[in-house]
Amino acid sequence: MTTNQDQLVKALTNDQNFRVLAVNATDVVKTAQSSHNLQSTSTAALGRALVASLLLANSALKGKEGLTVRLNGQGPVGGMLIDADADGHVKGYAQHPDVDLPRTAAGEIDVASGVGQDGFLEVLKNQGGTEPYASSVPLVSGKIGDDFAYYLAKSEQIPSALGVSVEVNQSDEVEVAGGYLIQTMPGADEDAISQLEERLKTLPGIATTLKEDPHPDHLIDVLFGTDNVKILQHLPVSFYCDCSKEKFAGRLAGIGRKDLQQLIDEDHGAEVVCNFCGSKYDFSEDDLVNILNKQTKDDENHE
Numbered sequence: 001m002t003t004n005q006d007q008l009v010k011a012l013t014n015d016q017n018f019r020v021l022a023v024n025a026t027d028v029v030k031t032a033q034s035s036h037n038l039q040s041t042s043t044a045a046l047g048r049a050l051v052a053s054l055l056l057a058n059s060a061l062k063g064k065e066g067l068t069v070r071l072n073g074q075g076p077v078g079g080m081l082i083d084a085d086a087d088g089h090v091k092g093y094a095q096h097p098d099v100d101l102p103r104t105a106a107g108e109i110d111v112a113s114g115v116g117q118d119g120f121l122e123v124l125k126n127q128g129g130t131e132p133y134a135s136s137v138p139l140v141s142g143k144i145g146d147d148f149a150y151y152l153a154k155s156e157q158i159p160s161a162l163g164v165s166v167e168v169n170q171s172d173e174v175e176v177a178g179g180y181l182i183q184t185m186p187g188a189d190e191d192a193i194s195q196l197e198e199r200l201k202t203l204p205g206i207a208t209t210l211k212e213d214p215h216p217d218h219l220i221d222v223l224f225g226t227d228n229v230k231i232l233q234h235l236p237v238s239f240y241c242d243c244s245k246e247k248f249a250g251r252l253a254g255i256g257r258k259d260l261q262q263l264i265d266e267d268h269g270a271e272v273v274c275n276f277c278g279s280k281y282d283f284s285e286d287d288l289v290n291i292l293n294k295q296t297k298d299d300e301n302h303e
C-alpha cells in the first residue's frame, strides 16, 4: 500500500504577522531521484532546490502561473534547472546526477560542497505577460535554503525564513523531504519577528518533524502552534512533466530540414530524452520522414 503524503499547506498566523507555507515533498524527491538516477549529493541538492522552488512558486504565483529557477554554484553538481507552478507541480534536473561526496562529520550530505557558492540563483516568473520577470542574486551558501531566503529578501524585499530538508539514508534512499517558507507580512510586529527568529533556532529539524507526522500541518504546528494559525489551503504536490512525443516532434521540426534529412539518412531514426523527467521518445525513420514532409508542406503553404 502506498499513500502519497505529498502536499503543501498555506496558513496565516492569527496575529497577521506571518504567512507560512509548509510542504512534504518526499515522493517528489523520490521520483526525481529515480527519473534521473541521482546519487546521494545530487539527490539532496536537486531535492532541496525542488522543495524551495515549490514553496516559492506557491507563495508568489496564482493559478496557471509558473516560474523557472536556474542555479549554478560551480560545484560538482553543476547547474540545476527547475520549473514549478502554482498548482503544485514541479520538475527539474541537475547537470551532474552522479555526485556522491563524503558526508560531513555530523553524517549529513554535504550539499554546500556539491552545489558550490561561486555562482547565482536566477528566478524567471511567467505570469502571463509577454516577457517573464527575471531576477538573479549571487549564491550565499550553496545550501539552497539560505540562497532562496536571500533571493526573497533581495529581489522581492520580503523578509523570509526558508528551511528545506532532504534526508537520504546510507542506502541512498530518500527518507523524507520537505520544507517551510515564512514570510513577514507588511506592518508585522518587530517583537514578534525577533521572537520567531529565536524560536526557529531551537526547533527540531524539518526531517525529524515530518518523520513524526508526515502531514505538513504538523510542521506548521511545530512552528507556530495549531491554535495560532488559520489554515488557508491544502494542495497536493507532485513531480510532473508535461512532455510528450508530439511536443518533441515540434522541436525536431525546428532543427531544420538539412539536419532532419541527416538523421533519416544516417541514423534512420532518433531517440530523444526529456531533460526534465528522463522520459525517452523513439522516432522511427517513418516518423522523421513525416515530420520532414509536414514541414515541407507548411513551407509551401507559406509561400
Ligand SMILES: [Zn+2]
Binding pocket: 241, 242, 243, 274, 275, 276, 277, 278, 279
Ligand atoms: Zn519530460
